[in-house]
Amino acid sequence: MKLVEQPELLDALPEPTRDAPWRVLVSGCLAGWACGVDGTDYGMKDALAWLAPLPTVQLVPFCPEDVGLGTPRTMPDIHGGDGFDVLDGRARVLDERGHDLTAGMLAGAHAMLATARELAVHFAILTDMSAACGSVVISDGCRFDAPRRYRRGVGVATALLLRAGIPVVSQRDFATLARVRARLEPGYVGDPDARDHHEHPWVLVHLPR
Numbered sequence: 090m091k092l093v094e095q096p097e098l099l100d101a102l103p104e105p106t107r108d109a110p111w112r113v114l115v116s117g118c119l120a121g122w123a124c125g126v127d128g129t130d131y132g133m134k135d136a137l138a139w140l141a142p143l144p145t146v147q148l149v150p151f152c153p154e155d156v157g158l159g160t161p162r163t164m165p166d167i168h169g170g171d172g173f174d175v176l177d178g179r180a181r182v183l184d185e186r187g188h189d190l191t192a193g194m195l196a197g198a199h200a201m202l203a204t205a206r207e208l209a210v211h212f213a214i215l216t217d218m219s220a221a222c223g224s225v226v227i228s229d230g231c232r233f234d235a236p237r238r239y240r241r242g243v244g245v246a247t248a249l250l251l252r253a254g255i256p257v258v259s260q261r262d263f264a265t266l267a268r269v270r271a272r273l274e275p276g277y278v279g280d281p282d283a284r285d286h287h288e289h290p291w292v293l294v295h296l297p298r
């Protein structure tokens with residue numbers, strides 16, 4: 090389930106403490122790992138800067154594309170659906186050269202799920218727009234095509250985590266992440282105008298339901 094759609098899942102989590110911190114699976118690039126297709130962290134090492142130092146959290150960074158495809162790598166994008174469609178064999182993952190990366194993407198997703206289960210993570214914070222880690226918006230076909238096409242949907246690893254019952258939230262779901270932070274930092278008051286990604290004006294205009 091997505092935490093954005095079911096915030097009560099967050100409310101139901103046990104109180105996080107130093108002795109029993111929340112274990113949070115995070116996209117490797119959000120933790121500053123140089124695991125992007127180009128061997129960088131996409132400049133996102135500070136995206137969760139507020140989260141990492143908290144003593145009541147144990148981050149579990151993981152990059153499914155690095156595990157399944159290696160780094161650096163060509164650009165994977167989903168053609169013909171989203172991550173659920175890839176899991177069900179209705180869509181494929183291709184790179185910008187047309188090479189089929191579906192098997193590697195599935196291998197990386199399953200490795201991520203295995204890690205999540207092994208460490209019994211409470212939920213996951215994943216990088217949106219990724220063909221593996223996306224949870225709100227992904228590219229519709231090759232992102233290097235002009236104009237780039239987008240669609241609502243999830244990446245391959247995200248789909249597998251969701252099907253396994255692991256709650257997911259994106260790094261752009263600012264309202265929900267503020268709720269996460271309020272649980273972790275008693276007294277924290279978030280921006281009342283914070284929005285989740287699906288509420289962003291760009292998403293509402295370009296990807297109407």
Ligand code: SF4
Pocket residue numbers: 116117118119124125126151152153154155216219221222
């Ligand atoms: S697959 Fe996920 S963790 Fe890896 S670089 Fe892409 S968004 Fe980051």
